[in-house]
Amino acid sequence: MSVVINEIAAPNIARIAINRPDKRNAVSPEARNALIDVVSEALGNDDIHAIVLGSTEGHFCAGGDIDSMTDLDVASGRVRMKENHRLVRLLAEAEKPIVAGVEGFAVGAGAGIALLCDTIVLAKGGALGFPFFRIGLTPDYGILFTLARRVGQAKARQILLYAEMLKGQAAIEVGLADDLVEDGQAETCAIEKAQALAKMPPHAFALTKRHLAMEPQSLEEALEMEVMSQSLAFVGSELEEGRAAFLEKRKPDFRN
Template sequence: MTFTNLLYQLEAETGILTITVNRPDKLNALNAATIEELRHAAQQARQDDAVRGIILTGSGEKSFVAGADIAELTKLDAATGQRAAEQGQEAFRLLEESSKPVIAAVNGFALGGGCELAMACHMRIASDNARFGQPEVNLGLIPGYGGTQRLTQLIGKGKALELLLTADMIKADEALRLGLVNHVVPQAELLNFTKQLLSRILTKAPLAVGLCIDAVSAYYDKERQGYQTEAESFGQCFTSADFREGTTAFLEKRPATFTGK
């Protein structure tokens, strides 16, 4: 697919894919077309063996994603609004359920749909000028792309309700204190820090990394049993070439060379 509102850049030597929401004149706000492109990008990344890990960010230094396209929202009714929410949830779920690690590099504003997009990633690294919030109640709305669920999972019910109901915007250091982000770094170091973290993860066994992501996700899925998923995945690891390589390398006191098999 040819992307209009995204930059899709794969670094062949590392396998790191950087997906950049690229609507700087709109502070990278999400419209329906951009959400559809995110869905296609997530699917393409999952299916491409050359992609080993993903960084998701926004263009410029002011905004990761400043929210949804408000002008577009005013044209929706109950039925089309629900469908828009379902489409956004589907696109974000593809990122969340990816077996390849996905890290958000949050530069500037991550508000509304932007905060929801960041929360759908497996980890979040924030620049020191990042701002987070779910201001939907100011518009007579609630989050529609999974924000009420993921914010509660990440920071707990009481604090999530406070942020949802007050529409307060918080700074990066407060987001770090609450557990909404993993690290806060200077703006100039954001992408390099994120790439270094992802590169460390990519030295590990790819199958085991993916199974860790899946087991953690199972904890939040009412249709799955997290402990059972963990046990089954643990057993699955013993059939892998990566397990044999990892244990052999450990005993031989050398770095492991994993193949993801």
């Protein structure tokens, strides 16, 4: 049995999910490496326009696999973290849309993976949790950066220091997730969101994602980013299609 599911959920939409239901889909080194492989494949496939990271048998990901954390020393721990960061960077720097469909638990590394997505769809019974202190660890998978970007520095501090688990509506209220749906419907909604994002102009979408990730420190930096991206957009075919669709009173088709 493959530790990662990789399938077509809808035309041009890939569905990828950890497949370790007996471990509530905890991330082992094997699962992490498989995720890197299949996500890389999807990002490099021109027929795939967006990706859904889904849940298996009621759970998104219960964090890192505790059983794989034995017998680590500082050196091997650093190697493990560097390998984890290959997945973090792959998701964070992806130019295609990535949507998380979260059922059940997305805790620890699972929450970190969800936070790297463009949109998080959460089932009412689902939860994003940050229990690192409860097992004597510190936050990883980019959470020290992504959580504050999501909920603000002050709230991120409280969530991490108190090792909070935010379920359903509570996660929505602090901005930790974007859409709340009935249990069992997270992936259906995530696929719909992915399809909507896939209709956006891909080049303009990628440029905007890149600049959002860079987080300008001043208005001047933001304006320079605008100059860079918009000057490229002005000469692209996407503007031509968008303008034609506007004048012809139709929906734009940026893919053909």
